[in-house]
Amino acid sequence: MPKIVDHDQRRIELVDATWRIIAERGLDGATMRDIAAEAGFANGALKPYFPTKDRLLDFAFEHIFTQTNRRMAAATSGLGGLAALRAYCHEILPLDDERLSEARVAIAFWQKALRDPAKAAVHERSMEQWRAMLAKLIRGAGFRDSDADLESGAGLDSAVGAVMDLVLGAQITATLSPSHHSPAQLAAQLDCLLNALVKGDNA
Numbered sequence: 001m002p003k004i005v006d007h008d009q010r011r012i013e014l015v016d017a018t019w020r021i022i023a024e025r026g027l028d029g030a031t032m033r034d035i036a037a038e039a040g041f042a043n044g045a046l047k048p049y050f051p052t053k054d055r056l057l058d059f060a061f062e063h064i065f066t067q068t069n070r071r072m073a074a075a076t077s078g079l080g081g082l083a084a085l086r087a088y089c090h091e092i093l094p095l096d097d098e099r100l101s102e103a104r105v106a107i108a109f110w111q112k113a114l115r116d117p118a119k120a121a122v123h124e125r126s127m128e129q130w131r132a133m134l135a136k137l138i139r140g141a142g143f144r145d146s147d148a149d150l151e152s153g154a155g156l157d158s159a160v161g162a163v164m165d166l167v168l169g170a171q172i173t174a175t176l177s178p179s180h181h182s183p184a185q186l187a188a189q190l191d192c193l194l195n196a197l198v199k200g201d202n203a
Contacts, residue, residue, distance in 0.1 A: 142199035
């Protein structure tokens with residue numbers, strides 16, 4: 001009887017192997033041969049799943065985004081106000097080894113996106129989803145906006161941008177200078193920003 005192969009599971013195994021190799025050797029050191037070996041595949045066995053390393057990187061980034069969104073949904077379930085906003089942001093911050101590995105893959109993807117419009121578009125679509133949700137959560141947490149800001153939406157846009165800059169920037173700073181950006185420090189930096197943006201009576 002032929003062996004039944006779970007192709008979706010195999011793709012995830014390859015993505016997991018990609019994360020480990022990039023975390024250890026960087027993007028340039030992550031060859032298809034090494035990724036195959038790390039995942040327990042023969043070298044040529046990758047071709048049906050990912051013809052090129054570039055396509056594998058695309059899938060890895062998309063998988064990170066999907067996985068992060070699932071964690072966000074679970075982390076914020078049943079929460080409201082500032083607690084929901086904080087929990088949502090924590091799932092982007094590299095607060096553990098898994099999220100730090102994801103950050104390294106994201107950084108590699110951004111590097112490619114600088115010169116690849118298709119990758120830049122994938123990134124922007126993903127970030128627009130996060131911006132929309134952050135706007136909703138910041139408003140729900142009691143955003144400290146003036147009447148003028150409330151009418152124009154400019155204040156809320158700036159608040160969303162500030163949070164996005166912090167959580168995405170933390171993926172770089174925590175990777176390059178971890179001694180100044182430990183999980184506790186990152187969480188404290190986020191709280192400093194959130195406490196300045198919201199009234200804090202809905203935590």
